[in-house]
Amino acid sequence: MNTGIWNYWVVVFLMMAGLYVVMAKRNYVKKLMGLSIFQVSVIMLYVSMGKVTGGTAPIYVLDGGTPAEGIVYSNALPHVLMLTAIVVGVATTAVGLGLIVRVREAYGSVEEDVVTEQDRAAEAAEARDFAEAGP
Amino acid sequence: MSAVLDALCVVFLLGGTLFTVIGGIGMIRLPSFYTRCHAAGMTDSAGAAGVLLGLCFVAEPLVAVKLLSVLAFIWLTSVASTHALVKAAYARGLRFYDEQPIDLTNKRPQPGAEDRTHKRSGEEE
Amino acid sequence: MELLITVTLFAFLIWMAVVIGRQRDLFSASMLTGIFSLICAGLFTVMDAVDVAFTEAAVGAGISTVLFLATLALTDERERRPEHTPLAAIGVVALTGAALVYGTLDMPAYGDPSAPVHTGVARHYMERSWDEIGLPNIVTGVLASYRGFDTFGELGVIFTAGIGVSLLLSAGTPELTPGAPPPPPKSRAPYVREMPILRTVSKALMPYILLFALYVQAHGDFGPGGGFQAGVIFTAALILYGLIWGPSAVEAFARRRLVERATAVGLLIYGGVGVTTLTLGHSFLDYSALSPEHPQHGQHWGIFVVELGVGITVSAVMLVIYYVFASRPKKDVSPMRQPLPLLGGACVGDVSTEDAEADS
Numbered sequence: 001m002n003t004g005i006w007n008y009w010v011v012v013f014l015m016m017a018g019l020y021v022v023m024a025k026r027n028y029v030k031k032l033m034g035l036s037i038f039q040v041s042v043i044m045l046y047v048s049m050g051k052v053t054g055g056t057a058p059i060y061v062l063d064g065g066t067p068a069e070g071i072v073y074s075n076a077l078p079h080v081l082m083l084t085a086i087v088v089g090v091a092t093t094a095v096g097l098g099l100i101v102r103v104r105e106a107y108g109s110v111e112e113d114v115v116t117e118q119d120r121a122a123e124a125a126e127a128r129d130f131a132e133a134g135p
Numbered sequence: 136m137s138a139v140l141d142a143l144c145v146v147f148l149l150g151g152t153l154f155t156v157i158g159g160i161g162m163i164r165l166p167s168f169y170t171r172c173h174a175a176g177m178t179d180s181a182g183a184a185g186v187l188l189g190l191c192f193v194a195e196p197l198v199a200v201k202l203l204s205v206l207a208f209i210w211l212t213s214v215a216s217t218h219a220l221v222k223a224a225y226a227r228g229l230r231f232y233d234e235q236p237i238d239l240t241n242k243r244p245q246p247g248a249e250d251r252t253h254k255r256s257g258e259e260e
Numbered sequence: 261m262e263l264l265i266t267v268t269l270f271a272f273l274i275w276m277a278v279v280i281g282r283q284r285d286l287f288s289a290s291m292l293t294g295i296f297s298l299i300c301a302g303l304f305t306v307m308d309a310v311d312v313a314f315t316e317a318a319v320g321a322g323i324s325t326v327l328f329l330a331t332l333a334l335t336d337e338r339e340r341r342p343e344h345t346p347l348a349a350i351g352v353v354a355l356t357g358a359a360l361v362y363g364t365l366d367m368p369a370y371g372d373p374s375a376p377v378h379t380g381v382a383r384h385y386m387e388r389s390w391d392e393i394g395l396p397n398i399v400t401g402v403l404a405s406y407r408g409f410d411t412f413g414e415l416g417v418i419f420t421a422g423i424g425v426s427l428l429l430s431a432g433t434p435e436l437t438p439g440a441p442p443p444p445p446k447s448r449a450p451y452v453r454e455m456p457i458l459r460t461v462s463k464a465l466m467p468y469i470l471l472f473a474l475y476v477q478a479h480g481d482f483g484p485g486g487g488f489q490a491g492v493i494f495t496a497a498l499i500l501y502g503l504i505w506g507p508s509a510v511e512a513f514a515r516r517r518l519v520e521r522a523t524a525v526g527l528l529i530y531g532g533v534g535v536t537t538l539t540l541g542h543s544f545l546d547y548s549a550l551s552p553e554h555p556q557h558g559q560h561w562g563i564f565v566v567e568l569g570v571g572i573t574v575s576a577v578m579l580v581i582y583y584v585f586a587s588r589p590k591k592d593v594s595p596m597r598q599p600l601p602l603l604g605g606a607c608v609g610d611v612s613t614e615d616a617e618a619d620s
Binding site for chain 3: 100101113
């Protein structure tokens with residue numbers, strides 16, 4: 001049994017917490033918050049994999065103009081990928097929030113139940129109109 | 136010399152930690168919003184000051200200057216934010232004398248309605 | 261000691277995630293997401309990812325919280341009580357979680373230096389970056405040079421997202437107030453503007469925060485920082501200013517039309533560097549072309565210009581997003597004139613609702 005993998009379990013817990021909020025909550029703003037938690041869990045997964053025990057931040061420690069010998073650095077690659085992902089994440093979250101604002105303006109609510117009911121009602125009315133006008 | 140600096144560092148760090156712990160206890164134990172704000176504000180200003188000043192004694196000069204500027208920013212921003220928090224609560228009608236103790240079970244009614252009643256009772260005074 | 265800090269922060273993080281999930285007051289939940297991000301930033305620092313921590317602190321605790329609050333101002337601040345326990349969701353989450361935990365059993369341990377992630381191309385970056393690029397900050401070198409294509413694409417995504425939000429929220433405003441004068445804003449901003457202490461502090465801090473953003477932009481080659489962080493910090497400062505002095509005060513400083521154009525300018529600068537290297541006979545974004553006899557200098561130049569483009573686009577896009585959210589009027593849907601019953605359950609528009617109402 002490998003005991004050094006608890007960081008993944010935290011990530012899994014956070015991921016599932018975010019997934020649960022996205023699936024179980026009916027409020028769209030809340031769903032986006034769940035999505036943010038999910039996103040952070042993914043970022044945490046990458047960054048925690050890049051950590052090296054006893055390592056330091058991936059910035060060369062200079063010794064007279066050249067990197068000093070014998071210093072362990074953590075892996076910079078996950079940092080690069082996640083650094084951009086965070087900024088992209090907030091930009092896409094903003095798109096989601098913009099959609100929510102428009103949904104609120106169109107339906108008067110940001111609760112999934114209300115929106116779905118209105119959609120069903122509109123569909124039913126449309127079908128009725130079609131049936132009446134059809135023959 | 137370095138022993139003196141180390142001792143000063145330890146004293147300041149312990150002082151800062153003490154303030155932070157007291158502030159933390161205050162956040163939990165104090166009964167109402169305004170008193171809790173006091174505890175939180177103390178953590179920010181006194182606790183952070185103790186820790187940062189303590190670190191200044193053992194840091195290199197450049198790092199010490201950075202720490203001091205961090206301290207200056209904390210003293211500006213955290214004090215201002217505590218002020219804004221308290222003032223916003225006051226503007227929404229939360230009065231000190233008629234404030235109910237905060238319910239730790241967190242099962243309060245609609246916060247908006249509660250605040251409005253406070254405002255009304257405050258205005259009647 | 262370090263492990264103790266990590267474990268404590270992870271515990272805070274889990275606790276915060278649970279509280280956010282359970283909190284039905286969305287205003288509180290938004291503030292908690294800010295705290296969540298700040299704890300994350302602390303964790304990233306412990307895991308040596310200082311650049312990521314920098315970004316997360318500025319984005320998560322600064323911009324994203326403000327965006328959530330702006331959305332709440334345009335929608336509702338309370339979440340409705342759920343009608344039933346979502347058993348299906350619990351089941352799915354439990355099953356997926358169990359499968360994922362089972363999957364982690366083969367993973368390398370936390371901090372293992374011989375993990376597969378440290379081999380291959382990552383090892384090349386870590387070992388050769390000083391000779392090939394010559395910048396102390398490995399992250400900047402990998403971000404702008406080795407993986408310049410990735411970053412270019414990500415910048416494109418950010419640009420597209422900015423256009424998307426702008427299109428979503430700039431259109432359709434006139435229909436909200438047909439004929440009638442716009443209702444007075446109900447925000448708390450006018451009150452905040454009357455606080456002399458906040459006004460003074462925000463005015464006094466503003467130049468230093470903007471200067472710090474420029475420092476982060478320029479110093480990204482040598483320490484944590486770079487275009488992404490600088491752009492976000494720059495905009496966070498302007499948003500702070502806008503929170504206290506109102507969006508129009510920010511628009512007086514950075515005109516909206518200008519900012520909208522700037523979103524494209526950054527991307528064009530980035531792409532322009534790539535085209536320049538192409539015309540010089542090298543491959544796309546191969547900065548060595550800029551100084552053939554001294555490839556390292558070429559790399560430095562290329563990275564500097566590319567990071568500048570990143571900073572311009574990121575800060576302009578964030579600012580545009582803030583503008584469109586802040587200038588959007590709230591459509592008034594009072595619960596009395598709600599077209600549908602809020603308590604749900606009945607299928608509205610159906611005959612059954614009318615029947616139910618007649619019965620009651």
